[in-house]
Amino acid sequence: MYQTWEELEKSIENCQKCKLCKMRQNIVFGVGNKEAKIMFIGEGPGADEDRLGEPFVGRAGKLMNMAFEMVGIKREEVYIANIVKCRPPGNRNPEDDECFACMDYLRNQVILVKPEIIVLLGSVALKNILGKEYGITASRGKWVERKGIRYMPTWHPAALLRDESKKVDFIKDLMQVV
Numbered sequence: 001m002y003q004t005w006e007e008l009e010k011s012i013e014n015c016q017k018c019k020l021c022k023m024r025q026n027i028v029f030g031v032g033n034k035e036a037k038i039m040f041i042g043e044g045p046g047a048d049e050d051r052l053g054e055p056f057v058g059r060a061g062k063l064m065n066m067a068f069e070m071v072g073i074k075r076e077e078v079y080i081a082n083i084v085k086c087r088p089p090g091n092r093n094p095e096d097d098e099c100f101a102c103m104d105y106l107r108n109q110v111i112l113v114k115p116e117i118i119v120l121l122g123s124v125a126l127k128n129i130l131g132k133e134y135g136i137t138a139s140r141g142k143w144v145e146r147k148g149i150r151y152m153p154t155w156h157p158a159a160l161l162r163d164e165s166k167k168v169d170f171i172k173d174l175m176q177v178v
């Protein structure tokens with residue numbers, strides 16, 4: 001584990017720990033307040049994120065920003081990262097070996113940010129952080145506490161684009177974390 005952001009950021013430059021490195025344009029490391037109380041963890045970069053090198057800047061990200069505004073979260077006050085830092089081709093889910101290869105970076109980000117609360121966006125984040133036995137439908141909206149961190153699983157913002165009815169849940173879940 002690295003003690004500083006500089007060391008951690010340097011360690012990921014040129015990362016070739018998994019096959020996603022072959023197709024990426026940019027590593028999408030994370031963005032926001034490095035001393036945030038609340039951290040958000042998504043799945044992995046999409047096309048827009050890969051192009052711009054920042055998480056949640058595409059359609060799902062814009063929707064998430066709108067939800068943030070509704071509940072009074074400022075994007076620059078929180079820290080946002082993903083399970084995998086490079087885009088899975090065709091927006092497929094990241095595979096287990098890719099998540100595993102990338103997990104040390106995220107672990108190190110969590111250690112450096114020291115958030116009180118982590119919002120898990122969707123099933124991939126939930127299963128990789130809390131365990132495969134968790135399902136997003138049953139778990140969303142319910143706090144889980146582990147080692148002094150409170151986790152709030154909720155829908156992935158892309159799920160709201162596919163099913164509008166999930167927007168209400170998403171807002172309710174965010175209201176619990178502010």
Ligand code: URA
Nearest residue numbers: 042043044045055056
């Ligand atoms: N979906 C994610 O899970 N993460 C992003 O950064 C963008 C879309």
